[in-house]
Amino acid sequence: MAEDLLLDIRGLVIEATSYPPGEPPKEVTLVHGVDVQLQRGRVLGLIGESGAGKSTIGLSAMAYGRGGVRLTGGTIRLNGREIRTAGPAELRKLRGREVTYVSQSAAASFNPAKRLMDQVIETTLSHGLMGRAEAEVRAVGLFRKLGLPGPETFGQRFPHQVSGGQLQRAMTAMALCPKPDLVIFDEPTTALDVTTQIDVLAAIKEAIRDTHVAALYITHDLAVVAQVADEIMVLRHGRRVELGETEQIIHAPREAYTRALVSVRSLEHVEKAPAPPVLKIEGVTARYRGTGFDVLKNVSVDLPAGQTLAVVGESGSGKSTLARAITGLLPPSKGRITFAGRTLSADLSGRTKDDLREIQMIYQMADTAMNPRQTVGTIVGRPLELYFGMKGAERDRRVQDLLDQIEMGKGFAQRYPAELSGGQKQRVCIARALAADPKLIICDEVTSALDPLVADGILKLLLNLQAEAHVAYLFITHDLATVRAIADKIAVMYKGEVRRYGQKSDVLAPPYDDYTDLLLSSVPEMEVGWLEQVIAHRKMESAGN
Amino acid sequence: MRIPASALLGLALTGLFLFTAIFAQWIAPYPIDAAVGGVWEGPSATFWLGTDTIGRDILSRLIYGGQITIFVALASSLLSFGLGSFFGFLAAVRGGWTDQILSRIVDLMMAIPSLIVALVMLSVLPLNLTVLILVMGVLDSTRVFRLARAVAMDIAVMDYVEAAKLRGEKQGWVIFREILPNALSPLVAEFGMRFIFAVLFISTLSFLGLGIQPPLTDWGGMVKENKDGLIYGKGAALMPAAAIALLAISVNLVADWVLTRTSSLKGGRGG
Secondary structure, eight states: OGGGEEEEEEEEEEEEEEOOTTSOOEEEEEEEEEEEEEETTOEEEEEOSTTSSHHHHHHHTTTOOOTTEEEEEEEEEETTEEOTTOOHHHHHHHBTTTEEEEOSOHHHHSOTTSOHHHHHTHHHHHTTOSOHHHHHHHHHHHHHHTTOSSHHHHTTSOGGGSOHHHHHHHHHHHHHTTOOSEEEEESTTTTSOHHHHHHHHHHHHHHHHHHTOEEEEEESOHHHHHHHOSEEEEEETTEEEEEEEHHHHHHSOOSHHHHHHHHTTOOOOOOOOOOOEEEEEEEEEEOOTTOSSOSEEEEEEEEETTOEEEEEOOTTSSHHHHHHHHHTSSOOSEEEEEETTEEOOSSGGGOOHHHHHHEEEEOSOHHHHSOTTSOHHHHHHHHHHHHHOOOHHHHHHHHHHHHHHTTOOTTOTTOOGGGSOHHHHHHHHHHHHHHTOOSEEEEESTTTTSOHHHHHHHHHHHHHHHHHHOOEEEEEESOHHHHHHHOSEEEEEETTEEEEEEEHHHHTSSSOOHHHHHHHHHSOOSSTTHHHHHHHHHHHHHHHO | OOOOHHHHHHHHHHHHHHHHHHTHHHHOSSOTTOBOSOTTOOOOSSSTTOBOTTSBBHHHHHHHHHHHHHHHHHHHHHHHHHHHHHHHHHHHHHOHHHHHHHHHHHHHHHHSOHHHHHHHHHHHSOOSHHHHHHHHHHHHHHHHHHHHHHHHHHHHTSHHHHHHHHHTOOHHHIIIIIIHHHHHHHHHHHHHHHHHHHHHHHHHHHHTTSSSOTTSOOHHHHHHHHGGGGGGTOGGGHHHHHHHHHHHHHHHHHHHHHHHHHHHHHHSSOO
């Protein structure tokens, strides 16, 4: 079926110039001779951690290299003709017509000053594929197919007037509008909340099926790609690890690396017995200055010493605000926070040195949580100086102890954050928190910016440290797999309220309230056909109601 | 690290200007105020750039004048940077009323053209180098304040600054250890720009007669002394004017390079 072969990439080599800090620029090879074949109407999932080259390979299907990336070797044949060496005029004809692209961040990709309809049909018009009226009819049809509200009038809105999930679907409509042969989906649901992700995923899957378009689906989440792809290619360090039918990859992976990816997020943590709380939050209500509504409404939760309370919810649920209230960055308007037997001052300025020392924080983005101009030694050593007055050799020794504790070993103290990998950065942040010898560490989405395998490593490290140092974690997350892996108690938050709260085994067992049920059932499972089951189940339930 | 040709040229010329300014006493062929030739002689082997309105060697006066021009400009830019960045950082870190009061004072100062304020102040105050530097430095610090505040605002919302506050660090640590090192690159690039404006400003003031007073001289003053020669086709006034332009361009080339280097660092991709 040679004529069915849409995309045929052979021996693809991609190079780029890298600029390591403090060193001369050097040439690096991102992709080492990868082959990709895609039949018409099929969906190929490209999966791997960051730096695997999945986006770079995906974009090469339209002969595009992002920011200084060069396609230096191999052949890329699309619809039977070579495009790697094609000139700009030929590429212009092909991009947006035969191949289209859906990016991760729809919010950053739409022009905020133009209405959605104009942007959705723009490429279709500029390629002269249809007249304006015809293109608009097609766009409305796509809006309907993608389940957007009020498809006839949806295009009249501006990007800021619709939600993130709707915007991502509008972008999918944009990509499908010119009737392309191939669509490249680059992490289209990664930036979305888990309850939104499932709808977008279902919409994308249905649209792909109905339009018979071929697709490259790029993601780091194997459970997501298992729902949409016919075949999956596992990539690592710019090389192909394994290629196979989705069923085979999920159920019978051949390579060790693939097995590790499949078994990721299966950590289970046995909850500890209830104990007296180290942190007690009673009826806390808070709002940001200049706004007219409470972001936290009468929140009451306890956290036992040496245990973990997971605060779960989607974006805007108030979980990070709760952390700000505990740390004193946002003084609550009502309520009381008791820590280690003493009532905490609502405001940061009213807290004692011990209050500050005993509550530490780890952030989601380790990149911005460390001063790029300070070495790891300074970053970890500063709390030692400030709280314990350690200096010189004593301080350096303790810093090294802490680095050993986070499994980083020698030679890291002199490095700058830019010279560390994502996982190492987060470990340094953990070491900085530990340096203060705290009773409570607030972990704000600490694993959500990391690759699954690295995130697993961080979670294991946190569990070990908890056992050693008897520190309590307030663990803020939107990911229920993480919750299973680490929590003793769970508080489910929605719109500033605690919807459900209790021991992990109680919260994660029926009967659920509606929101907890929605949240729990939205987490993608490593199972082919999971998406259809959930959607069918929800349809039945709503029909029943 | 490769330095582009334009930046190399800028560095070389700026270096030359600084060198001649520092060692003026040894380099200048004639004293600053001795009439050694005829009036408005053209360039020759004896007087490389010709002579001025009363027969003084223009090259020597350019070298001595450069010393004063560069010294005053440098001193006032340093002053404006000290003031501007300190208050700019303070406004960004403290926010609230501190920010409001400082920012409105700066708005007020910027609402009046700085040349007019300078002219008024210099006509009232005694005319000497210290007063000149103070007036220029304070007036220019408003621009630096704006930049420093904007840069520090971006840095102040970073998690590592929040982490420092949560750790219980004092304001001094937050400003000097967390914010300053990260704000330095854009400020250094801006320093080149402000220095050039200071050169132009002192030249303007001297041209108007309110800057450097005789027997000292600077480039702006030299343009003023020789401007009448232009009517008779004597190019003496063009020499200091060209020196001002050349200094401005060479410092700009360096500042440009610093700016692109730092912004490419921020983008993380270089190139």
